[in-house]
Amino acid sequence: MDPECSQLLPALCAVLADPRQPVADDTCLEKLLDWFKTITEAGSSLQLLQENPCLVELLCHVLKPQGLSARVLSFSLRLAGVFAAQESCFQYLQAELLPGLFGEAGPLGQAAWSAPTVRSGWIQGLRSLAQHPSALPFLADCGTLDTIFSLQGDSSLFVASAAGQLLVHILGLSLQGPAEGPPSPQACDWPVCAQKIVGHIEGSLRSMATPQVTQALNVLTTTFGHCHGPWMQVLWERLSPLVACLLQEDPLPAAHSLVDLLLSVARSPVLSSSDCGLWETLAQTLRRLSPAQAGPLALGILKLQDCPQALRAQAFGVLLQPLACVLTAADQAPGPPGLPEGTTGDSVTVDTLLSSKSACAGLLCQTLAHLELLQPLPQRPSPWPQAPLLGAAVTILRFCNGSAAPASDVGGRLCAILAGCVRVQRAALDFLGALAQETGPQELVTQVSAVLLEYLRSPDSSPTVLKKAFQATLRWLLSSPRAPGCCDLDPDTQLFLRELLPVLRKRLCSPCWEVRDSGLEFLTQVTRHWGGQAGFRHALLASEVPELAEQLLRDPESYVRASAVTAVGQLSSQGLHATAASPEQLGGQKESLLAELLHVLSTDSEGFPRRAAMQVFTEWLRDRHADVAEDTERFVARVLQAASRDLDWEVRAQGLELALVFLAQTLGQPSARCPYAVAAPQATPPGPLAQALRALSRVRLFEFAFRALFDCDRPVAQKSCDLLLFLRAQATPSGGLQEAEGSPDVVPVEAALQRWRAGEQGEPLGDLEPEAVLAVLRSLDLEGLRGALAESSDHVEKSPQSLLQDMLATVGVRGENQADCY
Numbered sequence: 001m002d003p004e005c006s007q008l009l010p011a012l013c014a015v016l017a018d019p020r021q022p023v024a025d026d027t028c029l030e031k032l033l034d035w036f037k038t039i040t041e042a043g044s045s046l047q048l049l050q051e052n053p054c055l056v057e058l059l060c061h062v063l064k065p066q067g068l069s070a071r072v073l074s075f076s077l078r079l080a081g082v083f084a085a086q087e088s089c090f091q092y093l094q095a096e097l098l099p100g101l102f103g104e105a106g107p108l109g110q111a112a113w114s115a116p117t118v119r120s121g122w123i124q125g126l127r128s129l130a131q132h133p134s135a136l137p138f139l140a141d142c143g144t145l146d147t148i149f150s151l152q153g154d155s156s157l158f159v160a161s162a163a164g165q166l167l168v169h170i171l172g173l174s175l176q177g178p179a180e181g182p183p184s185p186q187a188c189d190w191p192v193c194a195q196k197i198v199g200h201i202e203g204s205l206r207s208m209a210t211p212q213v214t215q216a217l218n219v220l221t222t223t224f225g226h227c228h229g230p231w232m233q234v235l236w237e238r239l240s241p242l243v244a245c246l247l248q249e250d251p252l253p254a255a256h257s258l259v260d261l262l263l264s265v266a267r268s269p270v271l272s273s274s275d276c277g278l279w280e281t282l283a284q285t286l287r288r289l290s291p292a293q294a295g296p297l298a299l300g301i302l303k304l305q306d307c308p309q310a311l312r313a314q315a316f317g318v319l320l321q322p323l324a325c326v327l328t329a330a331d332q333a334p335g336p337p338g339l340p341e342g343t344t345g346d347s348v349t350v351d352t353l354l355s356s357k358s359a360c361a362g363l364l365c366q367t368l369a370h371l372e373l374l375q376p377l378p379q380r381p382s383p384w385p386q387a388p389l390l391g392a393a394v395t396i397l398r399f400c401n402g403s404a405a406p407a408s409d410v411g412g413r414l415c416a417i418l419a420g421c422v423r424v425q426r427a428a429l430d431f432l433g434a435l436a437q438e439t440g441p442q443e444l445v446t447q448v449s450a451v452l453l454e455y456l457r458s459p460d461s462s463p464t465v466l467k468k469a470f471q472a473t474l475r476w477l478l479s480s481p482r483a484p485g486c487c488d489l490d491p492d493t494q495l496f497l498r499e500l501l502p503v504l505r506k507r508l509c510s511p512c513w514e515v516r517d518s519g520l521e522f523l524t525q526v527t528r529h530w531g532g533q534a535g536f537r538h539a540l541l542a543s544e545v546p547e548l549a550e551q552l553l554r555d556p557e558s559y560v561r562a563s564a565v566t567a568v569g570q571l572s573s574q575g576l577h578a579t580a581a582s583p584e585q586l587g588g589q590k591e592s593l594l595a596e597l598l599h600v601l602s603t604d605s606e607g608f609p610r611r612a613a614m615q616v617f618t619e620w621l622r623d624r625h626a627d628v629a630e631d632t633e634r635f636v637a638r639v640l641q642a643a644s645r646d647l648d649w650e651v652r653a654q655g656l657e658l659a660l661v662f663l664a665q666t667l668g669q670p671s672a673r674c675p676y677a678v679a680a681p682q683a684t685p686p687g688p689l690a691q692a693l694r695a696l697s698r699v700r701l702f703e704f705a706f707r708a709l710f711d712c713d714r715p716v717a718q719k720s721c722d723l724l725l726f727l728r729a730q731a732t733p734s735g736g737l738q739e740a741e742g743s744p745d746v747v748p749v750e751a752a753l754q755r756w757r758a759g760e761q762g763e764p765l766g767d768l769e770p771e772a773v774l775a776v777l778r779s780l781d782l783e784g785l786r787g788a789l790a791e792s793s794d795h796v797e798k799s800p801q802s803l804l805q806d807m808l809a810t811v812g813v814r815g816e817n818q819a820d821c822y
Contacts, residue, residue, distance in 0.1 A: 001039060006052060008804040013054040015811050016072050017061040028807050029075045035800045037082055045082075045089035055079075056097070062107065063100040070112045074121025077101060081125030087132045094138060102126055103142035116156040123151065123162045127169060136174055140192040145170075149200050152215040164215065168222045171197045175231045198238070205242040210253040213246065217257035224264040224271070232270045236278075244281055247288045255293045258285070263300040266307075279308050286318050291349045292363050294318045299370040305379060316340060316381045319374075321349045322367045323392035329411035330395045330404055339388045340381070350410060353417075360417050364396060365427040372434045386435065390444045393432040397451050400425045401458060425465045429455070433472035436479045442492075448476060449496050456503045463514035466507070470522040473500070478529055489535040497536060501543040508548040513557040520563035523549060524570045531574030546571050546578040553596060558606030565600060565609055568593065569616030573625060594627045598638060607648040614643060614654035622661050636662050637699040644704050649713035656708060656719040659701050663723065666692045667730050689731055693770035702773055706753060709780075714789055721786045728777045 001009075015021045039048060049055055061068055062076050080101050084090040090098070100106050102125065112118045126144065129135055139145060148170075151163035174193040190198070197219075204216035220239065224232060246258060262282055265271050271278060282301060286294055298315035301307060317340060324339055353360045371389065374380050398404035399411075399418045406412045418424055432448065439445070455461050455469040480493040489497070507519040523545060530536040540546065549571065552564035571577045577593055601613040617639050620628045628635045636658070643655030668688065696702060708720035753776075 001048065001052070002801060004801045005804060008801065008808065009052055010054040012804055012807055013058040015808065016075075017058050017068065019068055021811055026071065028803065028810075029071065031803055032807070033075060033078055033082070035803065036079060040082055040086065045084075045086045046092050049083060049089065049092065055083075059093075059097055059101065063097075068112070070115035070118050073107060073110075073112050074115075074117045077107070077118070077121040077125040078128065079125075081128030084129040084135075085131045087134050090129065090132065090134055090138075098129075098138065099142050102129070102144055104147075108147060116154075116159055119151060119154065119156070119159045120162060123148070123159065123166050127162075127166050130166075130170055130173055133173070136170075136191060136193050139170060140196065145193065145196050145200075152219075153211060160215075164219050165222065167197055167219050168226065171219075171223060172227045172229075175235075176227075176229055198235070201239065202242060205239070205246070208246075208249055208253055214254040214257045217243075217254055217261045221257065221261045221264045224261070224268050228268060228270055230270065232268060233276060236265060236271055236276055240277060240281065244284070247281075247284055252288060252293075255289060256296075259289070259293065259297045259300070262297065266301070266304055279311050283311055283314055286314055291318075291321060291352050292359075292366065295363075295366050295370055299374060302374055302381065303377065303379065312381065313340065319367065319370055320385075321346060322353065322363050323371075323389070325350050325353055325410070326364075326392050326395050326399070326414065327388060329406060329408055329414050330399070331407055339385055354410065354413050357417050357421065360414070361421050361424050364418075364424050368393070368396075368427040368431040372431050375434050376437070384438070386438050386440050387444055390432075390435055390440045390448060393428050393435065394444070394447050394451050396424060396428045397432070397455065400428070401454060401460070403451075403454060420460065422462050422465055425455075425461075426468050429465065429468035429472045433468075433475040436472070436475040439479075445476075446492075449492075452476070453496075453499055453503065456500070456507070463512050463518070466515055467518040470518050474522055474525050477526060489530075489533055494535045494539065497539045501539055501545060505543055505545050505548060508545065508552065513555070513560050516552060516555065516560045517557075517563050520549060520552065520560065520567045524563070524567045527567070527570045527574055527576060531570070531576060537574075537576060540576055546576060550578045550593070550596075553600060558604070558608050561600070561604065561606070562608035562612040565597060565612035565616055569597070569612075569619065572627070573619065573623060594635075598642065601639065601646075601651075602642045607650065610646060610648060610651050611654060614639070614651050614658065618654060618658040618661060621658055621665075632662070633695060633699050636701070640700055640704045644700075644707065649711070649716050652708060652711065652713070652716045653719050655704065656716065656723055659704060660719075660723050660726065662699070663696065663701065663727060666695050668692075690770045693731075693773055697770075697773070706776075709785070710753075718786070718789045721782055721789065724777060724780070725782050725786070728782065731774055731777070 059076055059080050062073060062080075068076065080093070080098070084093055084098060102122065107113050107118060107122060126139070126148075130139065148163050148166055152160055152167070154160040154163065170193055174191040174197075201216045201219060204212040207213065224236070243258070243261070246253060252258070262278075262285060265278060266282065282297070286297060286301075289297065295318070298319040301315040302312060302319070320339055327339070349363075352363055375384075395404060396418070399406075399415050400421050402415065402419055404411070404415060406415055432452075440448075452469055452473045455465065456473065461469065477493065477496075480490060504519055504523065507515050508523075510516050510519075526536075527540075546568075549564055549567045552560055553568065555561050555564060568577060572593060597613050597616060600609050601617075604610050604613075617628075617635075619625075621632070621636070639658060640655055643651055643658075646652055646655075705720050705723050708716050709724065711717045711720065
């Protein structure tokens with residue numbers, strides 16, 4: 001510890017130990033604790049206490065009846081645990097201090113124990129202390145374990161969770177010591193702490209009371225998830241009969257916790273490869289759980305790498321049962337077609353689906369989500385029943401919008417329950433979109449297209465459902481096959497597009513802004529992927545969609561305007577923007593689009609459209625868009641001028657991105673390399689470099705970058721620093737421009753930099769000579785500035801000495817304020 005901190009520490013400990021003094025806030029105490037952790041990790045805790053006895057005195061105040069504030073008491077308990085984590089310091093404190101802090105005679109009997117922060121500090125202190133075998137007898141003899149057992153049911157969820165985690169840690173510590181031979185199956189041969197914890201778990205499991213069973217199962221779940229020693233198999237063999245007994249209870253206690261435990265055991269490398277009856281227990285549990293409870297277990301089983309095939313088939317059948325019920329309810333056939341053999345909708349699943357709207361929606365949404373997670377995994381069941389899953393998703397969507405024709409009484413009741421259920425509609429559309437990764441029978445694909453059009457057309461579709469429908473439609477469109485020997489879209493897709501575009505046109509005129517926004521997002525994505533397809537281009541240009549998208553640049557909602565900017569930018573990049581009535585007006589139309597986007601960048605009152613405009617302009621410049629290529633310098637100058645005045649830091653940062661693209665193009669580089677790259681970019685020869693620097697000066701790029709170097713928003717300054725480092729790397733290796741006739745005049749530039757550093761605006765720099773630019777670049781410590789920008793905002797005042805001074809100063813300030821008030 002620094003001598004300066006050692007001098008301040010006694011005064012601070014005295015303040016913390018005095019209940020009459022105002023207490024530092026939690027943030028300062030957390031920083032103080034972190035500092036002590038850093039010291040003890042680097043050196044001896046015992047030496048620290050011997051050199052600073054004020055720390056021991058602070059801990060002794062915990063034992064006094066008048067006590068400390070709850071905040072300081074919690075801090076002191078955690079601090080004691082940090083010190084006692086080293087065995088030598090534990091022995092030093094064990095005689096009197098530790099029993100008083102963590103034993104039955106400690107804070108447990110004080111009024112402050114009612115504060116959750118004190119109980120949490122007590123647990124965290126023990127967690128830090130229990131790092132070595134010497135701590136185990138102390139934990140076993142001072143009544144600590146009994147207190148931890150009771151805290152598992154604490155009213156504070158944080159305290160209860162921490163208590164369970166602490167039991168897992170102590171159990172692992174007690175059983176990881178050196179043992180000769182394999183662990184003994186007899187509990188009497190285990191360490192005392194392990195005996196007590198396992199005995200408590202056994203008692204909780206035998207109680208059959210849901211709270212106690214839940215606590216025991218949660219401890220076991222964490223234990224098997226984090227500990228993988230050889231004693232894990234012995235522990236499971238001892239406790240698995242009690243776990244199996246839970247399956248005989250009706251109702252089944254703590255079903256969700258039981259599922260978590262069984263999956264944790266199945267994932268354990270020690271147990272999954274041994275013959276311990278685990279697979280039989282999993283199969284029995286699948287049969288015993290309700291449909292909603294069995295779904296997570298079935299999904300977990302199917303995710304396992306090594307699992308008996310019979311159990312996988314059983315789990316997949318359980319997962320598919322709700323969809324089998326749906327298919328049966330909508331089909332005239334006696335059973336669901338195409339599902340794996342043995343998959344039927346049993347009466348329990350049917351009863352769950354028909355019991356209530358919430359139960360039906362919950363089970364279907366859970367099933368669809370689980371199958372969506374399973375679908376891309378390599379260990380998913382094979383063969384994958386793509387066709388029946390497509391049919392089930394389409395049927396569910398038709399049950400929800402009332403277009404299904406139920407084939408049974410169950411189907412009629414499902415129609416009534418699911419009618420207008422937005423939650424199920426969203427889940428089914430997500431699942432339908434996920435199924436687009438694979439193909440299916442043409443008849444089913446036609447049904448998919450039809451049901452998606454139904455939802456996109458329906459006036460009853462909510463905005464969130466329409467968004468999901470657009471997303472699913474996009475995924476199916478992008479997965480559609482190409483016609484053999486042709487790079488264009490197949491006839492079925494072109495027919496679907498001709499039906500879809502009028503629907504999109506209608507949705508772009510919706511009175512709901514979320515719907516207009518979703519339509520524009522869909523238009524942007526489908527244009528990005530299909531802009532070069534002749535069939536798509538013809539269909540889009542024949543519709544009024546591009547014109548409507550351009551009209552939405554003036555939408556009253558800023559989110560819609562931003563999406564419209566992105567959409568028209570993408571359309572224009574593909575040559576699909578709204579065209580003029582006659583060819584003679586074509587050039588004017590192009591100019592009007594560029595001018596309109598510049599108008600958005602310069603005048604829009606919201607940040608989202610302006611950011612979108614900057615992103616579009618950057619893409620246009622990168623792709624050498626025709627409108628930009630006509631006069632690139634004028635385009636860049638106008639964009640940078642607007643970006644430099646913008647109050648939104650993201651707009652200014654995107655302006656620097658555009659400037660970097662222009663810089664790379666002007667210097668003849670294929671792309672802007674990162675200044676941190678190991679291989680520096682190839683330098684530009686002096687002749688072309690001078691011409692490039694003059695072009696950069698004409699567009700006012702240097703002024704924009706130098707001004708941004710001192711921007712009050714750190715991301716902008718960092719991006720400017722990157723840009724200037726890139727430019728210097730291009731110029732410096734070549735020797736730069738030779739200063740033939742004296743030194744360049746850098747005084748105006750340096751004066752402007754001083755003004756901008758001070759936060760002043762100043763006059764524009766005007767055109768700069770290349771030699772002056774390079775001289776300024778060489779004089780700037782860009783590496784140092786980059787390092788300073790990478791540091792946190794409080795790095796200057798982050799020292800421990802500053803923390804101690806601040807905490808002491810806070811006490812004095814508060815005292816003066818109290819005196820003034822009274």
